[in-house]
Amino acid sequence: MGPLKPNLIELIVGLIAFSVVFATLAKVLLPRINRTLAEREEATAGALERAEVVQREAQRLRTEYQAELSAARHEAAQIRQAAHEEGLTLLAAVRSEGQKAREDMVAAATVQLEADRVIAEAELREHVLGLATELAGRIIGEPLTDVDRARAVADEFFAETEAEADTKG
Template sequence: MGPLKPNVIELIAGLITFLAVFAALAKVLLPRIDKTLAEREEATTGALERAGAVQLDAQRVRAAYQAELTAARHEASQIRQAALEEGTALLAAVRAEGQKAREDMVAAATVQLEADRVIAEAELREGVLALAAELAGRILGEPLTDLDRARAVADEFFTAAEADLQS
């Protein structure tokens, strides 16, 4: 017996055992394997479809976020522009108010200076009149008692002096 001349009974027994195992595998094990492979395929395909759906949803959310971000940037730009315009208007109003206050102060100061000048001029005229009367009294050797006449002469002199200055 050898490999070239096998024992027929053992060969038949081996062949029957092989066919029994093959039939058991074909009837029982292969359908289970097919079923498990189908379930895995279905799970993989379902996961891919869910992943695709999640990706589409993520893209929609991202697009909405981008649109919202763009709108927020636009709104911020408008707010900045409005604030700039409001600030410019406020600055112009404050400048105008300051200019008006300055002009009012200059006008009040001018009026005050003119009033002070008139008062000083009147006081100086009186002082000059008193000094002139005293000097004239010293020159004449007797005091001048007619102050109204001296005042008239001094007013005439000052009027003539002002007329000379203006021409």
């Protein structure tokens, strides 16, 4: 009895016990193990399919978001351009309005200066006429009372002076 020559009864009992254990494992445990593995395989496959679906949906949403973002950027650029153009238009209008107001002010000032010049010239002529009449009266030794004649002489003198100024200028 050694390893090469085993005891036949022990060998038979061992084989029967092994067969019973193997049959029990094959009938009870292996179907449970296979069912659990199949469930895990289905769960894994289902999770992968769901992950792919979620990934496709995320990619679709990302594409939509980028398209909307691009459209918003384009619209913002158009709004900026329109605002810039509107600003330039307003600036040109304000400049034009300011230019017109300046021209109106210059024209009004020119008219006022011309009116003031005419008034000053008339007042100066009257003053010069008065001084000339008084001086002539002192030279003659008696006051001159013919104001109309003195005015006619003074007007003639001023007309000659203006004519000389026009020919020189």
